[in-house]
Amino acid sequence: MASKRRAKKAVPKGKALRGTEPGKRRTGSRGRATPKGCPIVGVGGSAGGFEASSELLRNLSPINGMAFVIVQHLDPNHVSNLARLLGKITEMPVIELTGPTAPRPNTVYVQPPNKCVIFKNGLLTLVRRQERLNLAIDHFFESLAEESRSRAIGVILSGTGSDGTAGVRAIKAAGGLTFAQDQESAKFSDMPRSAINSGFVDLTLPPREIAREIGRIAAHPYVQAEQRPDGDDGAALVEQPRLDDLGRIYLSLKKQTGVDFTAYKQTTLNRRIQRRMALHKIERLTDYARFVYVNEREVAALFNDLLINVTSFFRDQRLFTSLQNRFLPALFKRRNEADLRMWVPGCATGEEVYSFAICLIEALGRRARNVRIQIFGTDLSEPVIDFARAGIYSSAIEKDVSPARLKRFFQKRDSSYQINREVRDLCTFARQNMISDPPFSRLDLISCRNVLIYLNPEAHKRCLPEFHFALKPGGYLILGPTETVGRFNDLFDLVDKRNRIYIKKPLPSRLAFDPVEYRRYETPRAPARLSRVDTALSIGGEVMQMADRIILSNYAPGAAVIDSEMHVHQFRGRTGRYIEHAAGPATLNILQLVHRSLGPDLRMAIYRAKQTGKPARKERAMLKLKDQETEVNIEVVPFNVASADNAYLLVIFDETTKGTKARKKTPAPGKTAAQKEIVQLQRELDGTKESLQAIIEEQEATNEELKSANEEIESSNEELQSTNEELETAKEELQSTNEELTTLNEELSNRNLEMMQVNNDLNNLFSSIHLPIVTVNDELLVQRATPLAREAFNIMQTDIGRPIRHLKPNVDIPDLEKILRQVIDTLATHESEVDGPDGGRYILRIRPYRTLENKIEGAVIALMDIDGRGHDGETSTSAKKVTQRRE
Numbered sequence: 001m002a003s004k005r006r007a008k009k010a011v012p013k014g015k016a017l018r019g020t021e022p023g024k025r026r027t028g029s030r031g032r033a034t035p036k037g038c039p040i041v042g043v044g045g046s047a048g049g050f051e052a053s054s055e056l057l058r059n060l061s062p063i064n065g066m067a068f069v070i071v072q073h074l075d076p077n078h079v080s081n082l083a084r085l086l087g088k089i090t091e092m093p094v095i096e097l098t099g100p101t102a103p104r105p106n107t108v109y110v111q112p113p114n115k116c117v118i119f120k121n122g123l124l125t126l127v128r129r130q131e132r133l134n135l136a137i138d139h140f141f142e143s144l145a146e147e148s149r150s151r152a153i154g155v156i157l158s159g160t161g162s163d164g165t166a167g168v169r170a171i172k173a174a175g176g177l178t179f180a181q182d183q184e185s186a187k188f189s190d191m192p193r194s195a196i197n198s199g200f201v202d203l204t205l206p207p208r209e210i211a212r213e214i215g216r217i218a219a220h221p222y223v224q225a226e227q228r229p230d231g232d233d234g235a236a237l238v239e240q241p242r243l244d245d246l247g248r249i250y251l252s253l254k255k256q257t258g259v260d261f262t263a264y265k266q267t268t269l270n271r272r273i274q275r276r277m278a279l280h281k282i283e284r285l286t287d288y289a290r291f292v293y294v295n296e297r298e299v300a301a302l303f304n305d306l307l308i309n310v311t312s313f314f315r316d317q318r319l320f321t322s323l324q325n326r327f328l329p330a331l332f333k334r335r336n337e338a339d340l341r342m343w344v345p346g347c348a349t350g351e352e353v354y355s356f357a358i359c360l361i362e363a364l365g366r367r368a369r370n371v372r373i374q375i376f377g378t379d380l381s382e383p384v385i386d387f388a389r390a391g392i393y394s395s396a397i398e399k400d401v402s403p404a405r406l407k408r409f410f411q412k413r414d415s416s417y418q419i420n421r422e423v424r425d426l427c428t429f430a431r432q433n434m435i436s437d438p439p440f441s442r443l444d445l446i447s448c449r450n451v452l453i454y455l456n457p458e459a460h461k462r463c464l465p466e467f468h469f470a471l472k473p474g475g476y477l478i479l480g481p482t483e484t485v486g487r488f489n490d491l492f493d494l495v496d497k498r499n500r501i502y503i504k505k506p507l508p509s510r511l512a513f514d515p516v517e518y519r520r521y522e523t524p525r526a527p528a529r530l531s532r533v534d535t536a537l538s539i540g541g542e543v544m545q546m547a548d549r550i551i552l553s554n555y556a557p558g559a560a561v562i563d564s565e566m567h568v569h570q571f572r573g574r575t576g577r578y579i580e581h582a583a584g585p586a587t588l589n590i591l592q593l594v595h596r597s598l599g600p601d602l603r604m605a606i607y608r609a610k611q612t613g614k615p616a617r618k619e620r621a622m623l624k625l626k627d628q629e630t631e632v633n634i635e636v637v638p639f640n641v642a643s644a645d646n647a648y649l650l651v652i653f654d655e656t657t658k659g660t661k662a663r664k665k666t667p668a669p670g671k672t673a674a675q676k677e678i679v680q681l682q683r684e685l686d687g688t689k690e691s692l693q694a695i696i697e698e699q700e701a702t703n704e705e706l707k708s709a710n711e712e713i714e715s716s717n718e719e720l721q722s723t724n725e726e727l728e729t730a731k732e733e734l735q736s737t738n739e740e741l742t743t744l745n746e747e748l749s750n751r752n753l754e755m756m757q758v759n760n761d762l763n764n765l766f767s768s769i770h771l772p773i774v775t776v777n778d779e780l781l782v783q784r785a786t787p788l789a790r791e792a793f794n795i796m797q798t799d800i801g802r803p804i805r806h807l808k809p810n811v812d813i814p815d816l817e818k819i820l821r822q823v824i825d826t827l828a829t830h831e832s833e834v835d836g837p838d839g840g841r842y843i844l845r846i847r848p849y850r851t852l853e854n855k856i857e858g859a860v861i862a863l864m865d866i867d868g869r870g871h872d873g874e875t876s877t878s879a880k881k882v883t884q885r886r887e
Helices: 002-010 049-058 082-087 136-151 165-173 190-197 207-217 243-257 266-279 285-294 296-306 317-334 351-370 382-390 395-399 403-409 457-470 532-554 596-612 673-768 787-792 816-826 873-886
Strands: 040-045 067-072 094-096 107-110 115-120 123-128 152-156 177-181 203-205 339-345 372-379 392-394 410-413 416-419 427-431 443-448 471-479 492-496 501-504 558-563 568-572 616-624 628-640 647-654 662-664 773-777 782-785 830-835 841-850 856-865
Touching (some): 040 165, 049 067, 049 082, 049 207, 067 136, 136 152, 136 165, 136 266, 177 207, 177 266, 243 266, 317 501, 339 351, 351 403, 351 443, 392 395, 403 410, 443 457, 457 471, 596 616, 596 647, 616 673, 773 787, 816 856
Parallel strands (some): 040 067, 094 107, 339 372, 339 443
Antiparallel strands (some): 410 416, 471 501, 558 647, 628 647, 773 782, 773 856, 830 841
16 A cells, blocks of 8 residues: 555655656667666557556556557547556556657557657657558557567557557567457457457457456566667567477477478577467476467477568568569560469468569550469468468558559559459469479579578578579579678679679579579688698598598499389489389389389388388399399388478398309209299299289279279269359349348439429429418428529528528518428418518418328418519519408
């Protein structure tokens, strides 16, 4: 209670502070706060955001060690009372910003109207509001992500539009934490729904639960870690990672996603892992490794976190300007083909892919219809690929895309934009691992910007030769501002240093066309100065390699490396005695290449090795040549390669074991030829039986697989048939609905024509009547008036729709409004004589206005001249007849 009383005494409840708070920290010469700052929570909201912010602050502890910045959409033309109102809810000081302010822990800061707040150089700074689009939340969140990185926390509350979506994306990409209010508790769900659908929100909760989660993670080492002077956060230094713990995490990722993250930079991966640990309140890497091992959903979440990459439309405008003005025209000039192919690996949510498509359409102009453009966008994450295919982005792209491009290439959909079909048809998105999967081919341009910085040098050795292989001669490679081709400058020439654009160099060797073999290829360089010790070590290593090569080529047994489909990938040693090409089509199938006499034994050994996963051996298989027989031991050893999904087998032909010898086909002494032949035939028969048994078992397994596949196909066929019937039903319902809408449209069109005809008739009737007539509705508003009534009642065209009491008629009618109300209420006709402006006499007749449904919806006022001084003679005569009848 004492602490609460002191807090109230310092800042009375309901009275918020304005301006820079007292006791502000000293700043350096560049305005950056010198002491360690506190974590900052950005809270963005719009319509309904005040109630959500109030609930959030109400459930926060006043001593939490964090600073809170409320960014609310406010009316720029009115003074805001937001700070004063929030000050009544929380015991933390609430300050409305008026200038550069260093954030303090346990303090709430409020954005003033007609201003935007950003976090720069350690200070909360006010900037002018953007007139084109109010994206105050995005501006603050993006600046907070750039400045605070892992210590930034973003919260999106109730509101309309999509402001904040780009902001939470920037915070999550920088390593911060993101929250959004759930749609059930949000008064207006557009803004949180846009952020949630983007996939960059960590937790979706009501404001009360968000406050509790923030309180729980406030003291986590990841959030409290101090930033290093180089601008990178210290989250990776929270705990020195143990290789076995990281290995378990990588193994769980590879097992569930098929992606090996050992080729990625460990510092980046560790920072992302620490971020997930903070969300789950886990402080020890060993505990998190166990948590990932048993939790598949966490593996999927970590996988998506590891692949986050910040991208936007026309990022780095100088690059696209240079492409349009220089490189694309040169590319079009060199190309005689009618197609143009590009590849964007690591495309994330597709903004860069669509930017290149728009750039190409603009550069080609009318020629775009005659060129077949294909732009491939690939990424490891299936959700972001689906997002890119849809091509729907929040209105935050208005700050990156010009109004002319928005109008031409986008369709406005409420608070979002969708890429036109014209652009989407040029782009193909697919899931691909650029490290292990083969690249696209015959490409004119590859844009791999800000992807290589996340990979280690070993991955660079694989990717860059593959890029060279995939490009056409003269094709371009675009890298990020901080990326280079490194040691592979013999593959690419730098043609634009500022924008990191490279052109493919031709290579004299055929190795240039095989990216796998090219890893062994390097252009000779001038030898560097080495010490004697280094020189000795280098020469020793070369001597060992040469010695190994001689031994393997002369003394090792002949062998072949095959895959699970029996295709030969490599021959080792001398295999000419056992393997040869037969007459007919060329093939690499080991069973068709091996000598005919060894075929059954080799088939049986391969089948056993594949079934058991262990080495299989066939002793003393007989190799029959022209004039001699040789006993050969066949051994099949299965093995796996870390970077490949398929298993491989090593087939070894060994003649050096005991009992193996070559001999001519002559009878052995002590045995008759018939006995020798019987023994030989018996041995061959046994081998044939074993081979046939292996074939039978393999055939039975194949039959079972085919049977299972057939059942799956039948099941799929039934599902497709059911789906087809549902689609046909839906089609019939849509046709029926379409017919109903067509009929309704025709009825509305006919009704509209009838209304137009009635309106024309009514206008002509009013124009031809030579009496002052005015109609009013039940609220006594003027509805219609004849030309003569305009003069008698002093009605102008602008008076239609105004109350009749606002008029000053030229005829003296006392209590006109009272009379009209009485006629409408009693349904009785009123007649009386009134004086005109020239001393003439008029008969005033007021009748109720009846509709076709016999409803009273106003009154009709008519004037008739009695003594003939007003209007024309016809009207005067009729008025006299009326007078005579009354007398």
